[in-house]
Amino acid sequence: MDEAQEETIPTSWWTAPDERAIIRFRNGNLYEGNISMKAMHGDGIYIWADGTVFTGCFKDNEMNGRGMLQWKDDTWYEGDFAGNLRHGKGMYVDSRRQRSYIGEWYNGTKHGRGTIYYSETFKNSYDGQWVYNVRHGYGAREYCPQSVYEGQWDLYIREGKGLMVWPNHDFYRGEWKNGVMSGNGTYIWDTFCNNTLSQPSVIMYRGQWLRGQRHGCGLLQLGLSLGAHYTGEFKHNQKHGAGILVSNNGFILKSKQLFQDGNLDTNSDDVDISNAKGIKYDQTVEPYKFDIIDNSVGFRYHVKQAIKNIDKQQQIRQAMINKFIESNKKLYENLRLSDRDEIDENIPDDLIEFELRALDNSLRCYESDLKRIYYKYCTLCNSKKINFTPILIRLYLWQMYYDCNIHEKGLTLVQIDNIFAQNPRWLASSPHDPFEPVYYWQFIHSLISVANKLYAKRVLPGPKPDTILANAFRKFMDKDILPGVTQQKGE
Template structure:
């Protein structure tokens, strides 16, 4: 009998097809001050679907997947020969022949010592055909199965072409269904999809899954392109989105990146609602929530960044602000207190003015629903800000107390003027680094995170200073009031106004001791930072992680796992603020505990070479090692990538498998290559260094003509370099050829092998042993 086609269907499909229901959720920060000024509210409107409802738009198991057909390989019947025609040797079948077996099976092909051995064709009575290799009466080697579901129409036959073992699809092979457009191209294990593979569900190749499989189910990391055009990229368990992943709803202009549980957003994540870009707007036109989710809803601690520049940080409950929180208006003013049902319970402490009222009236806070047409307008007035009256409020409280009382206003004013003077440059830097690691954005806008900020600081060699201040030291200086547990979180968002604050504070701590003169210390330090660090080195991306967007996107799943390990191994400092850190010495000890250090595979010297490649002060003036330097997660992860490239994996690489199973996946990322700009030429650097700062400002707040003339040289130099930098930012620099694609494939394979076969298993084993030891104690 021919094997029957087996259909699998999920009982939950019907519930997942239900129409999306409207669900009231937090708005975009809309503030309304009532007439008696006794209450300020941030209201809730029933304007968009919750993320839990939105996720049902693309159920993990779609209808087209439930109708896929599974074919089983037939077994060889009892081999009783009824007739034979062909060559013989010493009475045994030898050479080419044709045998008729009991039950109606037919074999035509090569024989050896009386057994089917070599190339041949085997036909079952129900019409199933196998053509390929035989080994001692077993179907083993390479071959083609044909399930002849319609004997008279070969185009409707289901086929498998690839490796087989004992009659089962085993190894690499391609299955094509005759009853549907389904095609599976990838790895098999004893008749089941197992390993890397791509399942295509439509004839045009627009709907597919590519990634890891276990026992015919999506299990591990993979990409799912849905018929709607929406895409999920991340972890799967038993055909369900589960673990870390990113869903892009292109038809709704929304993206969620974070943790999933049973197909729903659950845990830590980030959701973005993209709005229509309006030309010449000051703020990025998108809403962003970063924090905890529960059953698809914002629940717990989280931060919402609104399209108009306002921000809420605090507690959430079932998608609304509820509990203690902090609301920052776009002009820098802050309300901090309790929220109930999405509203402030008390009035802000600052006085109401006509300007504040005007700003509040402009705030557009509604988040778009999955099916609602958005109508958001950026309100422009005759008072629209220019560079000269730019409404920027710097928070310099962490450094301003170093100055005498009569100097505070002067220094604050001069710092503000200097930031405004170089505003275009800082904006270009911010936009460039906020794009690192992203393939696209619907509105071409991004928000800088701390990990990208660390990359900016390292590229500008800010960590190579005479004070031996590490990136972690700068985290403490830049965020003195932040909770110790969040102080070094790589995914925290940094708004543009916060970035301006950071520039001033970094410049002060690097260069204030070098200042000589009677002018503004902060202004002098900022301009020195620009000339000595930013202009020569910014936007020239170094390191292993961000230098190539294709590599970044492919290694993100490993990054998320590595961050969990990083948090686990960090140690609490005895000094205030008692944050959790890791040193290079601790890192080496970790690899030793994990049993990864090996003189032949990965030596201590090789690891130190990786550490020093982006941080030369690992070696001191006497060529001794300085391993007590603290390392952020960016540095930790880039060292791991460097270790992966150093690790001796030559025997473990299978280039053929890499090219056949992953090339298609990587081709999807090639469109994003144009977003990466990698270098500022040596000529520009030399030109920048010729511009020296020699400014002695007057004590008077009003700038004198002499001061303006001296500062003009620096400003003109900066403008020239800004134009050059802008030109580079608009250049499309990546045009990979086939050799570069092969190098890229090998780079990915080395990293996947090191992380998934060496580092992660070693970490899990170490964690298990540690728990057992603690229990025994």
């Protein structure tokens, strides 16, 4: 007998051999399975007197390892055990309340990462982190098929950063406190799944919240597809205090006390509302539609630029203006003046007003074509009809100018972007961002800017109705835009 055998033989004298046994306890419990050293050890079945059954692994008289525990009401757990407790990973099914949990356990409690289903349909659930049977940490709570919260939790309460979708398809992403929106966040009304390459117009608020209400500084987009929005202060869900209001045609109201409890504060000393007579505002239908009738907002800038480009030499320019006044002096008394930006004092007001009227009339003549073109390029890459109001993006605007061969006339896309960005009132955030929204009123300004660059006369017009900018715009539309949009380039 070698040394190895000599060392193993004595130890076997002190080790009781494993065996199977049936043990009946005085309290009515029953064990059937493997035993070792007179203890339940290995695979076995333990039956309590009340009908509860455990099938699985034992170690030193304790449930330890993999096993299945079944209660008499058909509730059961299958997974890991340690020290007679659910510990590790496992599935728990509560047949009485039609609930189930699958995930991690610690000393008999849900602890770690796990998913609980609160109904048999699996449409009411929580998937995330647990701490001693409590939702705590990061997780997703599905309340119904149309409503879900995903984010941080603190003792069953939404706390921290998270995303919420309501059954009416409203959406919020931001900070939470005590279960309600508080801090910085973005709220979008009536969201939907957009599987197209068109950008939809949305009603959205992005800013500060307090106890579930808009409170502090924020941006409210009115969802009119024309770029109407308000940036400023809010108080208890209403616009209140300093702010900037941009209408659906680019008209801007700015004041240190623009709104008072949700209504325009016309008593404020510094608010400019001279062109806002057409505002239609109804506090009861927020968020919140209004309209401003004046369609010529901002066109004075184009006229000013066109006239400035006539000639850079002041003496020649003044002589041409004097000649224009002489040939049209009989018509001055019938022209209406309106509020305007500051312009060169040598340019007669009547010339500006006549150019504005002529340009406005030209735009009205092409209005249906302009709207059709705008919508066409908003939906440029869509093969199916959409059911929302789209917004043009700069990438598709570039495509339109490319289709119209503007680059062949010596004007590049970069130059077009730079021309548009020169006027801060046109609100171009990033002049060369291909995905920046281009609202309809910005689209019109872009067209006029290009027409001015390509076709505006460098001399003053003759007797009325000859014009500088309106003629340039009509020529641009007839020669370039209308023919060009019918022959789309690329695939």
